[in-house]
Structures are given as C-alpha cells and as structure tokens.
Amino acid sequence: MAPHTEQLTRPAVQLRGLTRSFEGRTVLDGIDLDLPAGQFTALLGHSGSGKSTLLRAIAGLDHKVAGSGRLTAPEKVSVVFQDSRLLPWRRVLDNVLLGLNGADAERKGRAALAEVGLEGRERAWPSELSGGEAQRAALARSLVREPELLLADEPFGALDALTRIRMHALLRELWTRHQPSVLLVTHDVDEAIVLADRVLVLDSGRVGLDLAIERDARARGEYRGRLLAALGVTEGVG
Amino acid sequence: MTTTTPAVLPVRAQEEDQPVRRRRRGLSPGRALPASRLIGPALLLALWAAASAAGQLDPGAIPAPWTVLRTAGRLWSAGTLPTDILTSLERAAYGFTIGLAAGVVLALAAGLSRVGEALIDGTVNLNRAIPTLGLIPLFILWLGIGEAFKIAIIAIVVYVPIYLNTHSALSGIDSRFVELAEVQGLSRLRFVRQIVIPGALPGFFVGLRLGVTGSWLGLVVLEQINATSGLGYMMFQAQNYGQSDVILVGLLVYGIFGLVSDSAVRLIERRVLSWRRTLSS
Numbered sequence: 001m002a003p004h005t006e007q008l009t010r011p012a013v014q015l016r017g018l019t020r021s022f023e024g025r026t027v028l029d030g031i032d033l034d035l036p037a038g039q040f041t042a043l044l045g046h047s048g049s050g051k052s053t054l055l056r057a058i059a060g061l062d063h064k065v066a067g068s069g070r071l072t073a074p075e076k077v078s079v080v081f082q083d084s085r086l087l088p089w090r091r092v093l094d095n096v097l098l099g100l101n102g103a104d105a106e107r108k109g110r111a112a113l114a115e116v117g118l119e120g121r122e123r124a125w126p127s128e129l130s131g132g133e134a135q136r137a138a139l140a141r142s143l144v145r146e147p148e149l150l151l152a153d154e155p156f157g158a159l160d161a162l163t164r165i166r167m168h169a170l171l172r173e174l175w176t177r178h179q180p181s182v183l184l185v186t187h188d189v190d191e192a193i194v195l196a197d198r199v200l201v202l203d204s205g206r207v208g209l210d211l212a213i214e215r216d217a218r219a220r221g222e223y224r225g226r227l228l229a230a231l232g233v234t235e236g237v238g
Numbered sequence: 239m240t241t242t243t244p245a246v247l248p249v250r251a252q253e254e255d256q257p258v259r260r261r262r263r264g265l266s267p268g269r270a271l272p273a274s275r276l277i278g279p280a281l282l283l284a285l286w287a288a289a290s291a292a293g294q295l296d297p298g299a300i301p302a303p304w305t306v307l308r309t310a311g312r313l314w315s316a317g318t319l320p321t322d323i324l325t326s327l328e329r330a331a332y333g334f335t336i337g338l339a340a341g342v343v344l345a346l347a348a349g350l351s352r353v354g355e356a357l358i359d360g361t362v363n364l365n366r367a368i369p370t371l372g373l374i375p376l377f378i379l380w381l382g383i384g385e386a387f388k389i390a391i392i393a394i395v396v397y398v399p400i401y402l403n404t405h406s407a408l409s410g411i412d413s414r415f416v417e418l419a420e421v422q423g424l425s426r427l428r429f430v431r432q433i434v435i436p437g438a439l440p441g442f443f444v445g446l447r448l449g450v451t452g453s454w455l456g457l458v459v460l461e462q463i464n465a466t467s468g469l470g471y472m473m474f475q476a477q478n479y480g481q482s483d484v485i486l487v488g489l490l491v492y493g494i495f496g497l498v499s500d501s502a503v504r505l506i507e508r509r510v511l512s513w514r515r516t517l518s519s
Contacts, residue, residue, distance in 0.1 A: 061417060079421045085414055089436040089513045098432065099422030125513050141422075 012037040012149050012181040013058060018069035020053050020062065027053045029205030030069065037148070040175055040182045042196035044189060044227060049202045051185045052153055055079075058183065059151050073149060074181075078142035080152040084134035086126035086141075093122035096141045105144075112140040116170060132163035136170065143174060150180045156191065168194055189227045193220055201230040275501070301483040306490065309483040318472070323491060326457055326469045329385065330495075333392025334453045340393065341400030341445065348401075349408030349438070350430065362401050370394045371459055378464065388460045395456040399448035407441020408434060440514070443507040450499045454492060 013035035020028040027050040035041055045051040056062045057071065059079050086095045096109040113122060116136040126134060135155060142150060155171075156164045172195055175182055186192055192199045193213060201209040209230035213223060228234070271277065283303065289295050290302035297305070313319035344362065347354035374391060381387040411434060419429045461470020469488045476484035 059421065061420060077421075081414070081418075083414070085418050087415065087418075087433065087436070089439075089511075090432070099419075099424045099428070127513070145422075 011035060012039075012074055013183070014070075014072045015058075016070040018054075018057060018067070018071055020050070020057055020065050020067035022065065026205055028057070028067070031205070031207060033200075033207060035149075035181055035183060037181050038179045039198060040172075040184070040196045041198045041200060042184045042186055042192035043200050043202060044186060044192050044231065045202035046231065047187065050205050051202050054202065055151050055153050055183060055185050058149075074147075076145060076147045077149045077151060078145050078147035078180075080135075080138055080142050080150070080155040082154045082157045084126070084129075084131075084138040086129075086134055086137055088126050090126075091122065092118065092124050092126065092129070092137050095126065095137060096144055098141065100144060108144050109140070112144040113137070115143070115174065116140045130163075131159055132167065135159060135167065139171070139174065143178060146178070147180050150175075150182045152182065152184045154186055155184070157186075157188075164191075171195065189224055189231070192227070193223050199223070199227060201227060203230065275497075279497075298480070299482060301486065305483050306486045309481075310487045310490070313472075313484070313487060319487070319491075322467060322469050322472045325467045326461065327495075329388050329392060329460075329468065330453045330457050332385075333389045333456070334396050334449065336389065337393040337396025337449060337453070338400060338446070341397040341449070342404060342442070344397070345401045345404035345408060345438075345442075346430075346434075349405050350434065359405065362398065362405075365394070366398050366402070370398070370456070374460070374463065383464050388457075388465075391460055392453050392456045395452040396449040399452060400442070400445035403441045403445030403448070404438055405441075407438040410441070411437040440511060443503065443511065446507075447500060447503050450503055451496060454496050454499075458492060 011034040013033070015031050015033040018028055018031040018033075019026065031054065043051045043054065053062070053065070057065075057067070058073050059077060060073075061079075086092070087098070090098070093106070093109050093113065096112055097105050100109070110119075110122060113119060116139050118133060118136055118140065121129070121133065121137075126137070129137065135158075138155070152171075156167050159167060168191065182196075184192070184195060197213055197215075199209075199211045199213060200207050201211075203209075209227065211223065211226060213219075286295075286300075287303050290297075290300075295302070301309075310319065344358050348358040348362075349355070370391060373394070374387070377387040377390055381390060415433050415437065416429075419433050424432065457468075458470050461468040462474045465471040465474075469491055473485045473488035476482070476488070
C-alpha cells in the first residue's frame with residue numbers, strides 16, 4: 001500500500017450519477033464513484049448486476065446504450081477481456097503491437113512479452129498458445145500502451161485454477177511495477193481479496209458495499225464473510 | 239506344450255509393442271499422399287489408353303489418347319491451336335480481372351457501410367437470380383458480337399461468387415474483434431487493413447476458386463455460341479466435321495487450364511492463410 005499512498009489524491013475515474021439502461025430496464029442506477037489513481041479495485045457482483053456494463057461504460061464501449069450521468073476517465077485506457085481476443089491471423093508480437101505507433105513500438109512489444117514470460121514466442125500464432133499464454137499475451141498487449149487505467153473483465157474466468165493462481169501473481173507484480181489504476185471485474189470473492197486493495201460489491205445497479213482490503217492474511221476470513229453477505233450468499237454450516 | 243505356446247507368444251509381442259503409445263482411432267484423414275491430386279486423372283488416363291489399345295472403344299467416338307496427342311501436335315504446328323488458346327486465355331483473363339475487381343470492391347462497399355449494403359446487396363442477389371447465360375442475347379444487342387460482350391459475361395460469372403463469399407465473410411467478422419479495434423484505438427483505415435480484410439480472406443478464397451472455375455465454364459459456352467476464334471470455336475467446328483479427336487484436344491486444354499488455375503489459387507491460399515490449422519494441414 002505504501003508506494004501508492006501519495007498518488008491517491010487525484011482520482012483517475014470519477015462517476016457522478018451514472019445511469020445506464022437496456023430496453024427500459026435500469027442496469028446502473030445513479031452510481032457515484034471515485035477510483036483514485038494507482039489503486040487496484042475489484043468489482044464484485046452477481047451475473048446481471050451490471051458490473052460489465054459499468055466497465056464497458058468506463059471503457060467507452062457502450063455506444064448504443066441509453067444512459068445519463070457524468071464520467072471522467074483517463075485518456076490512456078486498456079482493456080483485458082475474458083477471452084484473450086488475439087487476432088488469429090497475426091503473430092503474437094503483431095497482436096501485442098495492434099494499434100501502436102512509433103519507431104520504438106517493436107522494442108516495447110518485445111519487452112512487454114518478456115515481462116509476461118512469453119520471450120521467444122513472438123513469432124508464434126495465437127492458435128499455438130495455451131489458454132494461459134494467450135491471456136498473458138493479452139496482458140502484454142494492454143500494458144505495452146502504458147495505460148493510466150487498466151480495465152479487466154473477468155480476465156481469468158476461463159483459466160484453470162493453477163494457471164489462475166500464477167496469473168494473479170503476475171498481474172499483481174505488473175501492477176506494482178507500472179502502477180496503473182486497475183478495475184477488475186470478477187465474480188470470484190477470493191480473487192478479489194487476493195488481488196485488490198478495495199472491493200466494491202454492485203447490487204441492483206448501485207454500489208452496495210465498499211470495502212478496503214489490508215494486505216494482511218489474518219483479516220481474509222472476515223473480508224470473505226462480509227463480501228459473501230453483501231452478495232446474499234450464505235455458506236453452508238459444516 | 240503345443241497348446242500353451244500360441245497363448246504365450248502374443249502376450250510377449252504385446253509387451254514389446256505396448257509402452258510406445260496407446261492405440262487410438264485417428265479421425266483426421268491422415269498425411270496427404272504425394273501428388274495426390276494427380277492420381278485420379280492419371281488412373282482415368284490409364285483406363286482410357288488400355289481400353290483403346292484393347293480395341294474396346296469406337297475410334298470415331300472416342301479416339302485413343304495418342305491420336306488426340308498427335309492431333310494436338312498437328313494443330314499446334316499448323317498454328318491454329320496456339321492462336322485459339324491465346325484468344326481464349328485473353329478473354330478469360332480480361333473477364334476474370336474485371337470480375338475479381340468488381341466483386342471485391344462491391345463486397346467491401348456493401349460490408350463496410352450500411353448505405354452500400356442497402357444499394358448493393360439486394361441488387362447483386364437479384365443479378366444472381368438471373369441466369370447469366372440468359373443475358374447473352376441482351377448483351378449481344380448492347381455490346382455487339384465482338385469481344386466486349388464475351389468479357390462482360392465472363393466478368394459477371396466471376397464477380398457473383400467472389401462478391402457473395404467475400405461479403406458473407408465480411409459480415410461474419412466477430413464483433414468482439416470490432417470491439418478490440420475500438421479499445422486499441424485503431425483508425426478506420428487500419429481497422430479495415432488489419433482486421434476486416436484478413437478476417438474476410440478465407441471467404442474471399444472460396445469465392446475466388448468458384449470464380450476461376452466459372453470463368454472457364456463461361457468461356458466454353460460463349461465460344462460455342464458466337465465466336466470466330468478460340469478453343470470453343472475450334473471444338474464447335476470439329477463437331478460439324480465429325481472430328482472427335484479435335485474436340486478432345488479442346489477439352490484437354492480446358493482441363494489443363496482449369497487444373498492449373500485452381501492449383502495456383504490453392505497455393506496462394508495456403509501461403510496467405512498459413513495461420514489456419516485445419517484438417518487439410
């Protein structure tokens with residue numbers, strides 16, 4: 001927490017009364033939210049709670065959605081999707097460089113691939129990568145653009161449990177090094193606690209719970225209980 | 239002893255074979271045979287030659303392969319065959335080039351803009367519903383009986399499959415890739431170059447192969463209806479004089495052209511779409 005404290009003054013994302021609705025059904029119901037620069041925030045919620053809608057609104061991907069409210073977000077935003085979304089007809093390095101300009105681009109792309117542990121796979125086709133490798137390439141693609149804000153929409157949802165643990169460590173490490181603001185959408189309570197400094201629970205289009213997470217293993221059980229309660233989940237008594 | 243020996247032997251054989259890998263029925267067609275596309279035609283040719291040599295075929299209806307080759311040599315040295323081939327090739331090439339360009343441009347225009355789609359897609363499908371060869375009388379009235387109408391008909395035969403397949407591939411491009419392009423901040427030009435065109439290429443190649451075949455088909459018909467030169471004309475004349483060997487020479491040349499052009503398209507397709515790993519690789 002310490003290295004980021006001085007940055008927390010200027011909010012990277014500011015939402016005021018953000019409302020979005022699909023065919024008359026209100027999905028986001030007047031959300032007020034500040035995401036401080038450099039903070040790692042996780043957004044929890046049931047499926048259909050509007051967490052993806054919120055992420056897409058911040059990413060500017062909701063052209064056809066009716067809504068109102070004010071939204072400020074940084075210029076440089078990267079998105080990691082649940083699927084790696086690599087273009088099958090471009091080699092891994094060319095996928096990382098998608099949309100990147102400048103003479104320096106290739107060197108940056110190679111460096112980003114090395115950072116996620118894909119050194120030597122620059123010339124591979126996406127179809128030759130495993131699920132975890134593809135998602136690491138997608139991470140490299142988002143990092144190479146040096147984003148101020150990294151939006152991740154259940155990025156590890158399709159990975160197996162062991163790969164997911166390694167990806168958690170990698171994401172946390174990359175965040176520590178590059179210090180973008182991160183908004184991670186997930187439905188996995190444990191993932192949220194392990195990765196984030198702050199966990200939001202979205203409930204009926206509003207932020208139901210806003211929980212600060214201390215990097216201290218002793219409090220995990222308590223966080224888990226409170227988050228599950230906010231999600232309306234009661235664990236069976238054994 | 240005699241009863242135990244056969245029971246022991248297979249067990250030993252199994253033990254020696256076993257640890258390499260477990261047997262599992264392979265469902266992919268397996269490795270391609272060398273020059274596999276030539277095996278079928280070669281077999282057919284061998285049958286034809288054998289039947290002719292055995293005197294099983296009426297030489298007036300189906301002359302022997304060597305008679306056809308001799309006739310081809312005679313026509314070639316007389317200078318009529320090279321002229322006819324060149325004329326036909328020229329028609330096919332012009333018509334094909336125009337059809338290819340029209341198909342691609344129209345597909346891009348219809349696939350990339352709603353206005354383009356509204357104007358083009360219905361019109362092309364209307365055009366497709368009309369048998370192209372049925373347009374021949376009208377085109378002769380409009381363009382005269384010269385080269386222009388032949389090239390126009392071939393161009394139509396070619397552009398329709400190229401348009402249809404390219405357009406359907408364009409509209410089938412995954413919307414997730416469109417979203418990705420927005421996130422990565424691609425300009426419209428880069429979006430078209432890096433996502434739309436590569437994504438539509440598989441469909442384009444299907445159309446291209448149909449178009450290449452179509453151009454030869456159109457040619458045969460056109461040159462037999464209204465022509466004073468070309469391979470089709472040569473065959474039509476031969477029919478009048480009962481020269482079945484000349485007809486077969488014409489068919490042979492058409493066949494070779496069709497096979498060569500189709501192979502060329504396949505080769506280019508394999509190169510360009512090397513990122514695809516399918517059953518055939």
